[in-house]
Amino acid sequence: MVEVLNEFIEEPRIAYFSMEIGVKSDMPTYSGGLGVLAGDTIKSAADLKLPMVAVTHLTKKGYFKQEIDPFGRQIEKPEEWNPKQFMKQLRPKVTVNIENREVMVGAWLYVVNSETGGKVPIIFLDTDLNENNPGDRTITQFLYGGDSAYRFKQEMVLGIGGTRMLEELGFQIKKFHMNEGHSSLLTVELLRLFKKDIEEVWDERLVWNADKVRSLCVFTTHTPVEAGHDKFNYDLVSRLFTEPIPINVLKEFGGKDMLNMTMLALNLSNYVNGVAKKHGEVSKHMFPGYEIHAITNGVHSYTWTCDAMKRIFNKYFPGWANEPAMLVRVERIPEQELWDAHMEAKRHLIDYINRETKAGMNYDIFTIGFARRATAYKRADLLFKDVDRLIKIGEGKIQIVYGGKAHPRDEHGKQLIQKIHEIKENIKNRIKIVYIQNYNMDIALKLVSGVDVWLNNPLRPLEASGTSGMKASHNGVPNFSVLDGWWIEGHIEGHTGWSIGPLDVSADPDKDAEDLYSKLENIILPLFYNNKRGWIKVMQDAIGKNAYFFNSHRMMRRYVTEAYIR
Numbered sequence: 001m002v003e004v005l006n007e008f009i010e011e012p013r014i015a016y017f018s019m020e021i022g023v024k025s026d027m028p029t030y031s032g033g034l035g036v037l038a039g040d041t042i043k044s045a046a047d048l049k050l051p052m053v054a055v056t057h058l059t060k061k062g063y064f065k066q067e068i069d070p071f072g073r074q075i076e077k078p079e080e081w082n083p084k085q086f087m088k089q090l091r092p093k094v095t096v097n098i099e100n101r102e103v104m105v106g107a108w109l110y111v112v113n114s115e116t117g118g119k120v121p122i123i124f125l126d127t128d129l130n131e132n133n134p135g136d137r138t139i140t141q142f143l144y145g146g147d148s149a150y151r152f153k154q155e156m157v158l159g160i161g162g163t164r165m166l167e168e169l170g171f172q173i174k175k176f177h178m179n180e181g182h183s184s185l186l187t188v189e190l191l192r193l194f195k196k197d198i199e200e201v202w203d204e205r206l207v208w209n210a211d212k213v214r215s216l217c218v219f220t221t222h223t224p225v226e227a228g229h230d231k232f233n234y235d236l237v238s239r240l241f242t243e244p245i246p247i248n249v250l251k252e253f254g255g256k257d258m259l260n261m262t263m264l265a266l267n268l269s270n271y272v273n274g275v276a277k278k279h280g281e282v283s284k285h286m287f288p289g290y291e292i293h294a295i296t297n298g299v300h301s302y303t304w305t306c307d308a309m310k311r312i313f314n315k316y317f318p319g320w321a322n323e324p325a326m327l328v329r330v331e332r333i334p335e336q337e338l339w340d341a342h343m344e345a346k347r348h349l350i351d352y353i354n355r356e357t358k359a360g361m362n363y364d365i366f367t368i369g370f371a372r373r374a375t376a377y378k379r380a381d382l383l384f385k386d387v388d389r390l391i392k393i394g395e396g397k398i399q400i401v402y403g404g405k406a407h408p409r410d411e412h413g414k415q416l417i418q419k420i421h422e423i424k425e426n427i428k429n430r431i432k433i434v435y436i437q438n439y440n441m442d443i444a445l446k447l448v449s450g451v452d453v454w455l456n457n458p459l460r461p462l463e464a465s466g467t468s469g470m471k472a473s474h475n476g477v478p479n480f481s482v483l484d485g486w487w488i489e490g491h492i493e494g495h496t497g498w499s500i501g502p503l504d505v506s507a508d509p510d511k512d513a514e515d516l517y518s519k520l521e522n523i524i525l526p527l528f529y530n531n532k533r534g535w536i537k538v539m540q541d542a543i544g545k546n547a548y549f550f551n552s553h554r555m556m557r558r559y560v561t562e563a564y565i566r
């Protein structure tokens with residue numbers, strides 16, 4: 001019995017499994033969108049008093065701390081942090097058999113406490129225990145590090161160890177929600193738990209109660225990028241997976257040739273969804289024969305609204321943070337107050353930038369923001385397709401803020417950072433550009449609230465949802481974005497922001513830059529500089545027509561009614 005858990009184990013809970021969870025910058029147990037979404041999910045569950053418990057890895061070495069050297073090269077430093085500062089180590093331990101060793105798994109408890117009184121415990125799994133050999137001690141330490149053997153061990157600890165830990169701690173679980181396929185080995189543990197007690201069977205498959213497992217499992221898939229779906233070859237799996245479940249069971253549900261974590265989750269979940277309407281459609285094509293729903297992502301409104309905006313939302317919509325739909329009445333906020341709140345956030349950002357980079361940016365210049373993982377399909381360099389044209393349009397009128405980490409093994413992503421760095425140096429006397437180092441949740445909030453427009457130009461249809469644009473909307477910052485992911489649903493041209501390129505995915509992506517330049521030159525800059533009231537109207541619609549809907553409270557209500565209580 002663990003006393004601190006008493007209040008959480010009386011009522012059956014929804015177990016939310018995620019490889020990464022981003023609660024705050026000081027706890028670097030996330031790398032980007034997936035983890036931040038998990039954190040927002042948990043925060044909304046706490047606000048709404050949903051019975052949830054979350055499970056993830058402790059990742060004591062973090063993802064990495066990014067520095068950019070004078071040549072624009074990304075330097076990766078370990079991001080050490082001390083879990084004791086935020087959470088409590090629990091006594092109970094469980095084991096997972098990996099490579100014929102009993103690997104010991106411990107747990108730490110962090111509780112997300114809401115202003116409403118709601119609470120959601122997060123269980124952080126930790127193999128860094130004296131009982132384990134040095135290699136096994138590192139299993140839960142690095143996020144997305146190591147080779148595929150390391151990754152598979154991590155997924156064994158998360159899915160199998162996590163399920164055992166919940167049981168050991170006394171939790172009763174009524175649904176298992178897999179946030180992406182990394183945790184889908186939990187289905188295998190459930191197959192074992194519900195194995196039928198039959199003496200003699202002519203077909204071994206009959207002992208596995210897959211229907212029971214399905215009735216307990218919910219799976220959310222997060223990316224149309226093929227490499228984003230973990231697959232392991234069975235040589236590796238047979239070597240590492242020494243649990244008492246035959247490999248043929250994995251093959252039965254997870255694929256004949258490779259163990260595909262997405263297929264495993266698809267085959268053993270009763271409810272499967274993509275994270276935006278378009279992504280649901282794309283996923284149906286990727287996985288024909290499966291029923292795939294769509295629940296569009298949202299962001300946690302209170303977390304992603306800057307202090308200045310929070311102050312006016314509190315004044316005009318008391319209770320908005322737990323009922324973000326109230327923001328639909330944004331016109332109640334006097335235009336000048338909305339503008340002043342934006343300028344406060346903008347000054348805060350520009351001061352930060354000027355302190356950090358000595359760039360000498362200006363409060364009154366139109367500021368474009370672009371920050372997200374640096375990887376090829378996000379096309380961070382699209383704005384520089386024709387640098388001369390950009391200078392012609394923007395000299396004296398725009399400044400640009402970039403941020404984002406490249407995965408340590410993503411060479412192309414690192415080259416993108418270097419390319420932006422070079423162009424920044426080349427044109428610094430014409431247009432001011434900065435690349436903010438070490439993009440994290442704190443910097444994200446500064447950026448999405450302090451710029452004037454949020455730029456997003458991925459290659460369609462590869463952005464499953466995207467969430468940073470929703471954060472911008474919460475701060476009255478309009479989106480200027482390719483029609484992909486959530487923006488297909490949130491976009492009303494000239495009202496909530498502007499599109500880049502057509503909706504049709506087969507259209508020539510090389511033409512996107514043309515549309516970007518021409519809208520910037522002919523529509524966006526003139527509106528900003530010559531028609532402040534028109535601009536404020538767009539800010540209002542970003543809040544009243546986007547933020548009111550694209551929040552994680554609305555998202556969680558849908559998970560409850562469509563996935564959890566079926």
Ligand SMILES: *Cc1c(COP(=O)(O)O)cnc(C)c1O
Pocket residue numbers: 031032033034036371372373439440441444445465466467468469471
């Ligand atoms: C919100 C967020 C992301 C995700 O942004 P996308 O637009 O979905 O790419 C990534 N990293 C951090 C730190 C964030 O806060």
